Amino acid sequence: MPTTVPSPDLPRTRALRANKLGALWAVVGRAMSDAMQAHSESSVAILLWLYHWAPVGVVELGRVVGLSQPACSRAVDKLMAEGLLLKAPSGGREVWLELSPEGRARAEELQAARLRACDRLLAALSPQERSTMADLLDKLLAAPVADRAYARHVCRFCDHGVCDGPACPVGCRATELEARQRSDGA
Numbered sequence: 001m002p003t004t005v006p007s008p009d010l011p012r013t014r015a016l017r018a019n020k021l022g023a024l025w026a027v028v029g030r031a032m033s034d035a036m037q038a039h040s041e042s043s044v045a046i047l048l049w050l051y052h053w054a055p056v057g058v059v060e061l062g063r064v065v066g067l068s069q070p071a072c073s074r075a076v077d078k079l080m081a082e083g084l085l086l087k088a089p090s091g092g093r094e095v096w097l098e099l100s101p102e103g104r105a106r107a108e109e110l111q112a113a114r115l116r117a118c119d120r121l122l123a124a125l126s127p128q129e130r131s132t133m134a135d136l137l138d139k140l141l142a143a144p145v146a147d148r149a150y151a152r153h154v155c156r157f158c159d160h161g162v163c164d165g166p167a168c169p170v171g172c173r174a175t176e177l178e179a180r181q182r183s184d185g186a
Contacts, residue, residue: 031121032157035113042067042075044110045156047084047099051107052160054098055088061097064152079103111159138169145173 010018036044045065050056056064062072076097079085084103090096099107122130145151151174155163166172 028118028121031117032114035117036110037113039110040075042071043079044114046072046075046079047103047107048111048158049156050085050097050099051104051111055090055096057090057094057096059094063149064156066153066156114157115159142169142173145170145177147177148174150174 033041039047042065046061049061049064058072058076059069061076062069065072065075067075076085080087083100084106085097086100086103088096088098122133125133141154145154151170154170155168158168164171
């Protein structure tokens with residue numbers, strides 16, 4: 001019989017729900033890993049972020065992706081060696097990056113694979129359940145947003161052509177917080 005670790009701060013029902021949410025992370029994570037083909041998570045995030053927001057400097061890219069500047073530079077060097085990234089003129093000292101035509105095609109492939117993998121997971125739900133899930137995801141995604149930097153990190157894999165403006169609960173929450181900070185400071 002399995003040994004259970006008691007959760008003194010959560011009643012059993014809440015602990016069970018939290019446990020299932022953690023298991024969902026593993027399921028989604030596996031689907032995402034399979035969709036990434038031979039690329040690392042950080043490389044995919046770099047390609048997808050640059051697809052929507054290039055040109056971007058290495059320092060900003062590292063913040064978004066969650067890598068130190070040296071680690072981001074190494075990932076960028078690898079992607080450049082594969083012919084997926086190009087240096088762009090910045091007008092300053094920092095190196096700006098953009099996708100090569102091959103990088104753009106790879107980013108499109110990766111994004112399509114990512115969306116298909118997640119859509120396959122949602123196929124287990126009825127249309128009504130998918131609608132309910134979408135509403136619940138909006139709440140869960142917006143709740144922890146503390147600032148724009150966090151929002152960018154959460155959305156580093158997103159298809160910003162699909163999820164933008166009012167369709168993005170993460171970006172909307174960051175915008176709401178920024179507006180509140182401006183009004184509090186005025």
